[in-house]
Amino acid sequence: MCLADLDPACGIAPIGRGAGARDELIAWPQQSVFVKNVLSKAEGDLDYSARLSLDQKEDSKVGTTLVIDSALEGTSLNLPQPFGKLARAETDLHIEMQFGNKQSITGSFGENLQFELSMQDDAVNDGVVYVGSNDAPISALSVKDEDGVIIIGELDRFVLEEWTAFLPELFGTTNPSGELSNTIGLIDLHLDIFELYEQELPEVSMQIEVDESSDSWAISLDSDSVQGMVAYPFDQENYLRIDLAYLRFPGDPEEESFLGETKEDIIEEERIDVLAHIDPRELPPMYFASKEFSIGSRPYGEFAFTFEPNENGAEVTDLVFDFRGLRLNMEGPYVDGTEIDEYAARFEPKFSWLFDGSEHRSELTGILYADNMADVLTANGYAASLESENAIFFTDVF
Secondary structure (H helix, E strand, C coil), X not given: CCCCCEECCCEECCEEEEEEEHHHHHCCCCCCHHHHHHHCCEECEEEEEEEEEECCCXXXXXXXXXXXEECCCCCEXXXXXXXXXXXXXXXXXXXXXXXXXXXXXXXXXXXXXXXXEEEXXXXXXXXXXXXXXXXXXXHHHCCCCCCCEEEEEEEEEEEHHHHHHHHHHHCCCCCHHHHHHHHEEEEEEEEEEEEECCEEEEEEEEEEEEEHHHCEEEEEEECCCEEEEEEEECCCCCCEEEEEEEEEECCCHHHHCCCCCCHHHHHHHCCCCCCCCCCHHHCCCEEEEEEEEEECCEEEEEEEEEEEEECCEEEEEEEEEEECCEEECCCCCECCCCCECCCHHHCCCEEEEEECCCCXXXXXXXXXXXXXXXXXXXXXXXXXXXXXXXXXXXXXXX
16 A cells, blocks of 8 residues: 655645455454445455544544545445445445544445444444435435434335345344334335335335334335335244235236226236235235235225245235125124124134145135125126125135
8 A cells, every 4th residue: 555645734644545355344443333334245355545634633623534435346245226236337435434532434325325424332323324316415414303323315126125134234233123223213215116025116105213112113104005004023033014004006007908998808807816926935924904905906905814924835814805895704703693603603714825836726714795796796897697685605715
């Protein structure tokens, strides 16, 4: 490394250029936990320029400052979308670290990330991370009411599983429930695409806070496609909780163009299995409830269930739905509407989703209730060939 520049009036300011392996930079004695955790996601050597200012004046309030700049060429980063990069790509990184009584780290990454963070005992405890255009100075966003770090801005795509795994690593927390609540104050982002377990929802406003009482991320979602709360547990062995006012998945544009032409078209479209590409064994255990559920222009009514993955697929229990007038587990078990019937009680609602890695199968047990079957049939694209005041179907399909 070549050093230059001494300024007696302000202190010593050596300037250097060099390259270092990831492990060497992580092992630097003055390195912050925050930077170490970012570097742990890198592969390859890092070419950089550095300026170390040693302010030795007695009345100095600045202390020692280290400024690092790099284009990160030759370095790959395994970070959540959209911040990961291949080794051949260039992305400007600028970091300013201040040491002494006041510890801080500020800087930018690429064109869409700025940060201004305070540290205590080498750990981040306050500040702002702004995701989006770097046109506005981050200092204008630094006045805030929340304690801890706030992350604000907008992203093209947000994959929830990637970020909830990464944030505890980024801020160096070993006890997510206790430590993250002291580190992260609020995440407030507008997302072009919100992705949860391979399901995409467009134009979502999202707020995330730490909920110590349930050891989870409390996630508020609001858009034309989804509205409600998600409790995402720190421990992936615990249940994911989804409680929504509505969930509206976009339909395939080509499929949607055919809907509504004839009843035969509707019937044919309903045979499309939107879950065919999902392996239920890899989904988390969850409680799910939505007052309204739809795919494209096709409404599926109200749903609630408990989802338990297993080696054969998954068991869905506590199943409740109102599917276009056909209801399950919203009344009964009875036949005449007054007393529990012994035979009916044997049909406890349960849905088995079986998957062997190549083929899906399903089994359903339960009692289906309806009022006028003519309404149920027409709502599902069939002729009103049956009429009734009420209807009960004892179901055991496999």
